[in-house]
Amino acid sequence: MLSLVRVLLVNALSLNDLRSRRRRGRTLLVWGAVLLGVSPIVIAWAALVGVAYAGLGASATPLYDLALAGAYALAQFAVLFTAVPMAWGQLLRARDLGILLSLPLRPGQIVVAKLATLWVFEFCIGAALLGPVLFHHLVWTGGGPARAAMALALLATMPVLPLCGATLAVLLLGNVPRLGRSGWFWQLISLAALLSVWLVMARTLPEGESARDLADLAALKVAQARQLGRAAPGVGLVVRALTADGLAALGGLLSALAAAAAGVGAVLLLADRLYLRPVLEGAGAAARGHGRAEAVRPRPFLLSCARREIAGVLREPAVALNGLGGYLAVPLALAVSLFMSPRGGEADGGGAEIAQVVALLRAPEAAGVAPLAFAGAGLAAAALGALSSLFSTSFSKDGRRLWIERSLPVAPYAVFLGKWLGAMAIVAVAHGATMVVAAWFVRPPLGPWLYACVVGLLAIGACGAVGLSIDALRPKLVWKETVEAVKQNANVPLGLLASAALLGTNALLLWACAAAGLPAAARWLAPVALNLAMLGYALVLGRAAAARFGEMDI
Amino acid sequence: MIELQAARKAYGDKVAVEGLSLAVPDGEIFGFLGPNGAGKTTTIKMIAGLLRPDAGRVLVNGIDVRAEPIRAKREMAYVPDGPDVYEKLTGAQFVNFVADAYRVERAARQARVAELAAAFDLGPVLGDQIESYSHGMRQKIVLMAALVHRPRVWILDEPLVGLDPRAAFTLKTMMRAHADGGATVFFSTHVLEVAEKLCDRVGIIAQGRLVACGALDELRSCPSESLESVFLELTAG
Numbered sequence: 001m002l003s004l005v006r007v008l009l010v011n012a013l014s015l016n017d018l019r020s021r022r023r024r025g026r027t028l029l030v031w032g033a034v035l036l037g038v039s040p041i042v043i044a045w046a047a048l049v050g051v052a053y054a055g056l057g058a059s060a061t062p063l064y065d066l067a068l069a070g071a072y073a074l075a076q077f078a079v080l081f082t083a084v085p086m087a088w089g090q091l092l093r094a095r096d097l098g099i100l101l102s103l104p105l106r107p108g109q110i111v112v113a114k115l116a117t118l119w120v121f122e123f124c125i126g127a128a129l130l131g132p133v134l135f136h137h138l139v140w141t142g143g144g145p146a147r148a149a150m151a152l153a154l155l156a157t158m159p160v161l162p163l164c165g166a167t168l169a170v171l172l173l174g175n176v177p178r179l180g181r182s183g184w185f186w187q188l189i190s191l192a193a194l195l196s197v198w199l200v201m202a203r204t205l206p207e208g209e210s211a212r213d214l215a216d217l218a219a220l221k222v223a224q225a226r227q228l229g230r231a232a233p234g235v236g237l238v239v240r241a242l243t244a245d246g247l248a249a250l251g252g253l254l255s256a257l258a259a260a261a262a263g264v265g266a267v268l269l270l271a272d273r274l275y276l277r278p279v280l281e282g283a284g285a286a287a288r289g290h291g292r293a294e295a296v297r298p299r300p301f302l303l304s305c306a307r308r309e310i311a312g313v314l315r316e317p318a319v320a321l322n323g324l325g326g327y328l329a330v331p332l333a334l335a336v337s338l339f340m341s342p343r344g345g346e347a348d349g350g351g352a353e354i355a356q357v358v359a360l361l362r363a364p365e366a367a368g369v370a371p372l373a374f375a376g377a378g379l380a381a382a383a384l385g386a387l388s389s390l391f392s393t394s395f396s397k398d399g400r401r402l403w404i405e406r407s408l409p410v411a412p413y414a415v416f417l418g419k420w421l422g423a424m425a426i427v428a429v430a431h432g433a434t435m436v437v438a439a440w441f442v443r444p445p446l447g448p449w450l451y452a453c454v455v456g457l458l459a460i461g462a463c464g465a466v467g468l469s470i471d472a473l474r475p476k477l478v479w480k481e482t483v484e485a486v487k488q489n490a491n492v493p494l495g496l497l498a499s500a501a502l503l504g505t506n507a508l509l510l511w512a513c514a515a516a517g518l519p520a521a522a523r524w525l526a527p528v529a530l531n532l533a534m535l536g537y538a539l540v541l542g543r544a545a546a547a548r549f550g551e552m553d554i
Numbered sequence: 555m556i557e558l559q560a561a562r563k564a565y566g567d568k569v570a571v572e573g574l575s576l577a578v579p580d581g582e583i584f585g586f587l588g589p590n591g592a593g594k595t596t597t598i599k600m601i602a603g604l605l606r607p608d609a610g611r612v613l614v615n616g617i618d619v620r621a622e623p624i625r626a627k628r629e630m631a632y633v634p635d636g637p638d639v640y641e642k643l644t645g646a647q648f649v650n651f652v653a654d655a656y657r658v659e660r661a662a663r664q665a666r667v668a669e670l671a672a673a674f675d676l677g678p679v680l681g682d683q684i685e686s687y688s689h690g691m692r693q694k695i696v697l698m699a700a701l702v703h704r705p706r707v708w709i710l711d712e713p714l715v716g717l718d719p720r721a722a723f724t725l726k727t728m729m730r731a732h733a734d735g736g737a738t739v740f741f742s743t744h745v746l747e748v749a750e751k752l753c754d755r756v757g758i759i760a761q762g763r764l765v766a767c768g769a770l771d772e773l774r775s776c777p778s779e780s781l782e783s784v785f786l787e788l789t790a791g
């Protein structure tokens with residue numbers, strides 16, 4: 001059991017690299033860099049906590065319990081957020097179940113070992129966040145050794161509940177793919193659903209105790225603490241354990257520990273059903289879609305090739321998430337910022353300000369600025385798609401299957417165009433959705449909005465064709481898992497550079513337009529013309545690259 | 555009809571195939587034999603247009619593969635030695651994709667897919683993603699895709715590896731029927747019994763050079779000699 005945890009940890013941290021002399025230097029360098037990057041933040045945080053406690057101690061009614069509750073809830077949220085991707089990696093991506101299940105281990109042991117491995121990471125995060133707070137709390141409230149021991153126990157168990165929550169969420173989501181073939185789509189939907197439920201909860205909670213009824217600041221804070229208590233389970237118990245005396249404190253501690261144990265129990269109970277049994281029953285791949293065979297329907301090869309590209313991306317979650325990461329990150333960041341904003345309405349207020357700017361742009365005096373502003377906005381949004389790795393890894397992704405395209409009686413350029421079309425279709429949908437969401441916030445006039453969409457898509461098309469050309473010239477064909485073709489591919493940074501250059505050219509053009517004082521019509525046309533020309537040129541380049549690709553020995 | 559004229563291919567310093575000349579006329583099953591690393595796959599890839607010969611020419615039905623690759627590829631079916639296919643497509647989608655490249659008409663495609671699916675027993679899984687196929691099923695779907703456009707020239711690299719006995723029998727029958735219909739089958743194999751029973755002529759390649767080529771009877775020094783001993787003799791050292 002312990003040895004299993006050790007092996008999992010060694011594997012997760014690549015500790016064996018330390019043993020091989022060749023890799024040791026590099027590994028130590030990476031660790032050093034990580035430590036160097038993180039330690040100032042940790043030190044600053046500890047210092048901040050110290051200052052805050054000094055401030056608290058000086059005030060008339062020190063709200064130690066409130067500070068503790070806040071810090072505890074914060075740490076739990078941090079654990080929850082970091083634990084989701086980690087649990088996904090440890091439980092679903094690590095393909096070690098086949099080996100583990102064949103060992104004489106009870107299923108519970110496997111799950112507990114994985115949880116323990118995750119706990120080690122999360123404890124580090126928790127200790128960095130909560131540790132200083134607990135320390136100062138003890139110092140300022142004058143706790144003895146008994147209370148210090150309790151604090152340590154609570155620090156150690158803090159990550160357990162959010163960790164269990166994250167694990168359960170991951171296991172539940174991991175089981176969703178069996179609903180359909182494009183499992184990742186369902187995962188995203190459920191993630192979005194969870195997120196919106198959470199947002200709605202977060203926004204409606206304060207209204208329960210209407211801020212106007214709260215007489216003073218302290219009362220408001222207490223209300224917020226209560227709200228925190230509802231959002232982060234166990235906060236109340238912990239506060240009781242560390243602020244109350246005698247039996248009450250002990251009760252708080254024991255209840256907190258019991259809650260953690262209950263969380264682990266819940267995971268153990270469900271893990272067998274959700275995690276191990278599906279593997280034992282052979283449902284792991286989720287690929288056995290019992291769909292009817294596709295109807296026989298001839299298509300032009302170009303479309304057929306684009307369709308294949310789309311299916312290849314959408315059915316490979318890692319590839320899709322990698323390629324569309326930009327489009328997912330922005331709404332996510334937006335949602336998080338909505339939640340984090342202290343006043344619920346602030347984000348809308350920001351939207352209103354943008355709307356005012358847009359209204360100004362509509363005014364006749366702004367005729368000269370409007371085209372540049374809209375083109376700029378469209379191009380800024382396009383950066384999300386232009387920087388996508390879908391294009392610059394398309395040939396690489398074929399890997400050992402490249403023989404198919406090469407042995408078919410089609411021109412290499414047809415393959416190139418098919419891939420370009422397919423990737424464009426995916427990016428265009430994501431881009432369109434982003435533009436619609438943006439329009440909902442900003443409410444621009446329809447015409448200029450469409451204009452921004454067109455300019456953006458043209459730029460994405462040009463950048464994509466350049467990225468695809470790069471990949472046609474030097475595909476990375478040797479890999480074991482498709483993710484490698486996307487993640488460890490030098491063509492991605494090369495494509496990024498090329499796209500950045502193209503977008504930079506656009507920025508230069510906008511600046512030149514503004515500086516040269518062109519008439520409005522010319523300002524509307526110039527960005528379109530530039531991006532059309534770049535797209536045309538990129539496609540011509542692509543033709544040459546595809547020809548080289550057609551000559552390549554494979 | 556396949557013709558190789560003094561074909562040569564080297565990977566860097568390593569010469570894989572040297573001065574290979576060979577003609578396979580219509581109506582013939584040609585077996586390509588040789589030890590591991592002799593250059594069989596390299597030769598086959600040159601015929602299929604996946605490798606450019608460093609010197610010499612490759613003609614398929616009289617079309618130079620290097621000069622007119624697209625026209626030449628229309629004539630042939632290529633099955634590689636390992637069934638690496640798009641895992642995320644369903645079997646039907648993959649076959650349709652290949653058929654689109656060959657521009658197979660709807661009616662012809664329907665009939666051919668039904669026929670091949672029945673022959674290889676793949677009908678029930680055509681709607682499943684290839685990811686869920688076994689090794690042999692993948693081999694079969696590659697064969698199906700390769701044959702869907704009724705090519706004249708079949709070029710198969712160890713096509714029987716991984717097939718179950720029934721599928722192997724089906725494929726061998728199809729190869730025979732295809733050659734008897736006046737078309738060409740070129741395949742490599744390590745199974746000498748298959749070569750002995752199936753092939754009209756065999757070629758033996760060792761260290762990149764053709765060391766023997768002809769009908770089985772021509773290769774034997776006496777009628778009772780087995781192909782195995784011929785092979786061992788020719789490829790010794």
Ligand SMILES: Nc1ncnc2c1ncn2[C@@H]1O[C@H](COP(=O)(O)OP(=O)(O)OP(=O)(O)O)[C@@H](O)[C@H]1O
Pocket residue numbers: 565568569570588589590591592593594595596597635
């Ligand atoms: N991509 C490559 N790079 C370098 N050398 C190669 C490459 N592919 C093949 N070779 C070399 O070329 C020679 C011929 O290889 P080839 O694959 O044609 O052999 P083969 O006859 O098909 O063997 P097998 O029976 O094992 O399939 C071998 O010596 C091999 O090492």
Ligand SMILES: [Mg+2]
Pocket residue numbers: 594595596635711
């Ligand atoms: Mg071979």
